[in-house]
Amino acid sequence: MQVENLDVLIMGAGISGIGMACHLRRRLPEKTFVILERRQAIGGTWDLFRYPGIRSDSDMCTFGYAFRPWTEPKILADGPAIRQYVNDTAREYNLGRTIRFERRVVRAEWSSVDRHWTVEVQREGDGRHERYRARFLVGCTGYYNYDAGHNPRLPGEEHFEGRIVHPQQWPEQLDYIGKRVVVIGSGATAVTLVPAMTDRAAHVTMLQRSPTYILSVPAIDPAASLWSWMPRGVAYRLARARNVALARALYVLSRARPKTVRRLLLREVRRQLRGTVDMRHFTPTYNPWDERMCVVPDGDLFRVLRRGKASIVTDHIESFTSSGLRLRSGEMLPADVVVKATGLDVQLMGGIDVVVDGKPVQSRDQMIYKGVLIQDVPNAAMMFGYSNIAWTLKVDIACEYLCRLLRHMDDHGFEMVVPRDRIGLRTEDTIFGSLSAGYIRRAEDRLPRQGKQTPWKVRNDYVRDMWTLRFGSIKDDVLEFRRADTTSSRGSHGRTTRVDRKSGRDVSPYASRRRERDGARAG
Numbered sequence: 001m002q003v004e005n006l007d008v009l010i011m012g013a014g015i016s017g018i019g020m021a022c023h024l025r026r027r028l029p030e031k032t033f034v035i036l037e038r039r040q041a042i043g044g045t046w047d048l049f050r051y052p053g054i055r056s057d058s059d060m061c062t063f064g065y066a067f068r069p070w071t072e073p074k075i076l077a078d079g080p081a082i083r084q085y086v087n088d089t090a091r092e093y094n095l096g097r098t099i100r101f102e103r104r105v106v107r108a109e110w111s112s113v114d115r116h117w118t119v120e121v122q123r124e125g126d127g128r129h130e131r132y133r134a135r136f137l138v139g140c141t142g143y144y145n146y147d148a149g150h151n152p153r154l155p156g157e158e159h160f161e162g163r164i165v166h167p168q169q170w171p172e173q174l175d176y177i178g179k180r181v182v183v184i185g186s187g188a189t190a191v192t193l194v195p196a197m198t199d200r201a202a203h204v205t206m207l208q209r210s211p212t213y214i215l216s217v218p219a220i221d222p223a224a225s226l227w228s229w230m231p232r233g234v235a236y237r238l239a240r241a242r243n244v245a246l247a248r249a250l251y252v253l254s255r256a257r258p259k260t261v262r263r264l265l266l267r268e269v270r271r272q273l274r275g276t277v278d279m280r281h282f283t284p285t286y287n288p289w290d291e292r293m294c295v296v297p298d299g300d301l302f303r304v305l306r307r308g309k310a311s312i313v314t315d316h317i318e319s320f321t322s323s324g325l326r327l328r329s330g331e332m333l334p335a336d337v338v339v340k341a342t343g344l345d346v347q348l349m350g351g352i353d354v355v356v357d358g359k360p361v362q363s364r365d366q367m368i369y370k371g372v373l374i375q376d377v378p379n380a381a382m383m384f385g386y387s388n389i390a391w392t393l394k395v396d397i398a399c400e401y402l403c404r405l406l407r408h409m410d411d412h413g414f415e416m417v418v419p420r421d422r423i424g425l426r427t428e429d430t431i432f433g434s435l436s437a438g439y440i441r442r443a444e445d446r447l448p449r450q451g452k453q454t455p456w457k458v459r460n461d462y463v464r465d466m467w468t469l470r471f472g473s474i475k476d477d478v479l480e481f482r483r484a485d486t487t488s489s490r491g492s493h494g495r496t497t498r499v500d501r502k503s504g505r506d507v508s509p510y511a512s513r514r515r516e517r518d519g520a521r522a523g
């Protein structure tokens, strides 16, 4: 089998993988890299999800890359526009030949003797296997399983004579003209789908178990005319800074003064609904930002509810019947189409097997150093964005950090870097911290752990992360570097032994302390 040797191997051609490749092109143009993508297209989430109305719920000034301004006036962009933006970015950075489509990474094994990753790949089309070798591995595989969403089987589904669909596998030709649609769920997908489907459906019902905080934001940036007077790059940076500050202020205020924020959020919903819908459907039992908040452009969800094109029900499903759903309250919901917006199945590093020197790595045992490098896993990074503001804000600065780290390693002749927790800072919390959405609770046993303090504590704080990742020192007492002329193996007492390849001498700190001690005794 022919094996390709690379400096960096990127898994995934979504917004993060393409971003990482652009950062390499900009900062380390001499590095060789490929992007392995299991699908046939660029864009990840924005290519996979095709349900009506699919859009971002982050503003595009912060969801776009720092290095490539988003120029459309819409604040929350449609899926196809984001897909186009990612594709255009890849084209601008001439990434075409670096992306290998239909390559699913199944396994990556690190060897500390050879100082490289061996990456096993299965081709999606013909099932053939390929192998790649790389100095550094970057996981840009998002956070969920691409094969299927979370789709719990509900009682009586088999009796339903209508159509059941899941947003992750939206049937291209789904006909819902004049049909009664029930959307199960209360998250970002449900609040997007409900107004988007009302233009064709006879009626759309949103069926939720419990309410969510919903915030209406302007569809078009109110300052758009101001930005049009400025150079594009300046306007983008200013809009970005403003949106980061606003999002951060809302988050911090929600944590510090939950009652005040709750009152303000509910007051705005009441104003939007104008007494047409019972407020109990919009009054969550938890505090703002205990779970991800939903946003809607220009109150589109409230508008269709006001006009009676859609309705909202808060109840539990007893079972499907042949013509709809029977609820715990005894109410019957007639339906021709049921959309199960029941969420995602969380999966990290694309579900691959990661092995370090023969030992399998379990993500629930690891912490994430500076939110980028994986504890005890050499030369490996995981691009994992924010959950309270735009994902890409974090990915951008993480890519910058990685490029700085690679440059540092080149400058000092290091071949290997690995973050070690020497003082036991692991907690049992996951890296999502206090956010308690259903998909996070379901994945608790698979998620990396939160650290007690920096650099192991994953913070949802862009400004502090930006200082650390963009300007902070690379060297610290957590990162362990190995030079090109040393090999490593585990000593008989579990200590790390570093052997100089030329002289064969043990050059580990432990060995030098032992020599000093022996010398003192001999003296």
Ligand SMILES: Cc1cc2nc3c(=O)[nH]c(=O)nc-3n(C[C@H](O)[C@H](O)[C@H](O)COP(=O)(O)OP(=O)(O)OC[C@H]3O[C@@H](n4cnc5c(N)ncnc54)[C@H](O)[C@@H]3O)c2cc1C
Pocket: 011, 012, 013, 014, 015, 016, 017, 036, 037, 038, 039, 042, 043, 044, 045, 046, 049, 055, 056, 057, 058, 063, 103, 104, 105, 106, 140, 141, 142, 143, 144, 146, 189, 349, 350, 351, 352, 383, 385, 386, 389, 390, 391, 392
């Ligand atoms: C419907 C929806 C809406 C969202 N809206 C927002 C939003 O508004 N704001 C926000 O911040 N976040 C949002 N998110 C989260 C979103 O996933 C991220 O913002 C972002 O798109 C993730 O980009 P990514 O490139 O890291 O991962 P993804 O977009 O998930 O891309 C991962 C890529 O890796 C590939 N891959 C996976 N496993 C393998 C493997 N083993 N081998 C090879 N390739 C592999 C996949 O095929 C895919 O192309 C949303 C998520 C969903 C599902």
